[in-house]
Each structure stands twice: as structure tokens, then as C-alpha cells.
């Protein structure tokens with residue numbers, strides 16, 4: 468165990484303590500509109516209760532920083548790690564994921580007390596440069612859970628026939644994606660892909676390596692709700708020739724005929740049922756749907772390498788991303804970052820020479836590298852500052868409760 472230096476004269480990294488406070492308080496602000504019951508229910512095994520997210524992110528700091536690095540720290544409640552460990556085998560047994568919605572106790576108020584207790588104890592570690600890497604990981608982890616918290620509670624509220632809203636409708640900025648798609652060409656050649664090592668990144672973003680690209684073009688905007696209407700009207704969901712075999716089986720088995728959260732001209736949002744803007748990006752589509760749409764449009768999905776090669780000059784914090792406790796809603800512009808995560812046709816695999824880190828942090832990403840696809844960019848529920856050009860999100864091809872959208876590509 469590394470020695471703890473509590474008398475470090477300089478902050479561990481500029482603004483780390485401020486960013487810690489801001490990130491922790493944003494999680495609580497996102498939950499402020501929720502009742503105890505809202506925060507406790509679980510709508511499906513893939514989604515977790517809001518209360519569980521508040522607790523699990525706290526467990527992460529208590530376990531990997533306070534318990535392991537702060538001499539004399541005692542757990543707030545020694546029974547709770549069993550409830551709030553997500554998937555860390557190295558941390559032992561835990562409650563089954565589909566049972567997280569059974570946790571009526573501890574209460575939301577008790578979880579908030581735990582958060583305050585952990586935040587107070589963390590003050591002793593935030594000034595220690597030796598802790599900065601793990602603190603950064605804990606903050607990035609909590610930001611990931613903020614997005615999951617938002618998408619999970621949206622799915623939970625959607626189950627209620629009353630269509631409850633947790634936020635007021637945001638003043639409307641109409642979607643900007645109308646008219647023909649313009650294409651951004653790339654000549655191909657050798658591209659350097661992956662994080663360059665400057666600043667924080669997850670382990671799955673490296674090592675940086677070379678990829679040979681053929682000439683291609685990427686659409687300058689995302690596919691819209693209006694274009695998806697045409698796909699539906701044109702029989703897209705009933706034409707097996709457009710679909711991957713697994714996708715066609717999924718469409719038939721699940722009776723899929725539209726993106727998640729659609730009904731008539733409306734879609735379900737954090738502000739309840741709202742009219743659907745045809746010029747806003749389509750979202751909540753699966754990989755299977757994205758791939759079928761691309762086939763229908765005479766195009767294809769980009770690879771993650773093509774996406775990154777074109778995004779390297781772009782501003783990763785300039786898009787429509789979460790920065791206040793307001794309802795996330797795709798707006799539509801040309802930004803690669805913001806609005807919706809973009810499915811790529813790249814399987815989620817380790818880069819050349821990738822090695823998972825030793826210890827618990829090694830369980831963070833590497834063990835999920837099978838049967839999933841990479842998504843790039845960021846969404847309207849990704850907190851501003853969390854995204855990077857090298858960022859690799861990943862989900863199974865049938866999943867669509869995240870803000871997942873489509874950017875087309877084609878060969879040149």
C-alpha cells in the first residue's frame with residue numbers, strides 16, 4: 468500500500484478538490500426531483516435505481532481510496548459493500564444485479580449521509596499527489612454513472628402509464644438537421660488512433676497505435692427523426708434484406724417497429740411525453756437498427772477508427788452535453804460530440820499491446836471486451852468535460868436505452 472502524504476504543499480492537480488466537489492454535488496442535483504420511490508425502483512436488469520447509483524459511486528471512493536489508502540478509516544457500514552459493489556470480483560460476493568430494485572433500505576437519506584461522510588474523509592486525500600490518479604478515475608467513474616442514472620430513471624419513469632416528468636420541458640431550440648446530408652471526405656492513409664497519454668483516459672483508450680484507412684467520408688450530421696419516419700414508412704422494419712440475421716431475429720422476437728420511447732408523433736423524455744422534432748437527431752436506436760437504416764440509406768456505419776481520424780481536430784466539449792440539472796434532449800448540429808452517442812461497426816476489442824491494469828482497476832474495462840460494439844462521441848446526457856476524441860463507449864447490439872444515434876459513412 469502506498470504511503471499517504473497528508474502534508475503535500477501543492478494541490479494534487481489543478482482544481483482537483485473543486486472538481487471533486489462539483490462532480491459529487493451534480494449527482495445529488497440530478498436526483499433532487501426524485502421521490503424515494505422514484506429513486507428505488509429498477510425497470511430492467513440493465514438499469515439500476517438512482518439511489519443505487521448514488522451509493523455505488525460512493526462505494527467506489529470508500530473502497531479504493533479511503534479503505535485502501537487512508538490509515539485508520541472505518542467503513543460507514545460494513546454490510547453495504549455487498550449491496551453496492553457492481554461487478555468487481557476482486558471485492559467478493561455482491562447482490563445480483565436484477566435485485567438492486569429490492570433495496571428499500573438503506574433509505575435515500577441514509578445514502579446521502581454516507582455520501583457526506585465519504586466526502587468529508589476524502590478531503591484528506593484530495594491534496595495528495597500520489598492519490599490523484601485514483602481520484603481522477605473515481606470522478607470519471609461517477610460521471611459515467613451520472614449518464615447511466617439519467618438514462619435509467621428515464622426508462623423507469625417510462626414504465627408508468629401516467630408518463631411522469633422529473634423536469635419541466637426545456638425552452639425549445641428546434642433541431643438543426645434538415646435537408647440533404649453533406650459529406651466530410653477523408654483521403655485515408657495511416658492514422659494514429661488512441662489516447663496520447665496527456666491527461667486522464669480510461670485504459671481501453673490506449674495504447675496509441677497505427678491504423679491504415681481507405682478513403683472514406685463521414686456524414687456531417689446525425690440521422691434525424693424525420694429520416695427515421697421515412698425509414699419506417701418505407702417498410703424498413705419489415706424488410707429482412709436490410710437486417711443482420713441477429714437483428715432480424717431481434718425485431719421479430721421483440722416486435723420492434725420504431726425507436727424506443729416513440730408513440731405516434733411523440734417521444735418520452737425526462738419532461739414526460741413531448742412532440743417529436745423531425746429535425747432533431749433520432750436517438751434510442753440499437754446497433755441492429757442503426758445498421759439496417761444505413762443499408763436502407765445506401766451507406767454504412769463508420770468504423771471507430773474512421774470516426775476518430777476525422778474527429779481529431781474537433782472540440783470535444785463544444786457540443787450539446789449535460790452541464791446543468793435540466794432535461795437532456797438531443798438538439799442536432801454538426802458536432803461529433805454531444806446529442807447522441809454514435810454507433811460504429813467496430814467490435815469492442817483491445818488495441819494492440821493492451822494490458823489491463825493490475826488490481827481492481829483492471830476490472831474496469833478489459834473484461835467486457837466481447838460481443839459489444841463501440842460507440843463514439845458523447846450524448847446530451849454526458850456531462851461536459853467527460854468526453855474525449857479517443858473515448859470508447861460500448862454496448863450490446865440490442866441495447867438502446869442510452870442516447871444512441873446514427874452518423875452514416877461511405878467508401879470513396
Ligand SMILES: [Fe+2]
Nearest residue numbers: 523553608612
Ligand atoms: Fe461503476
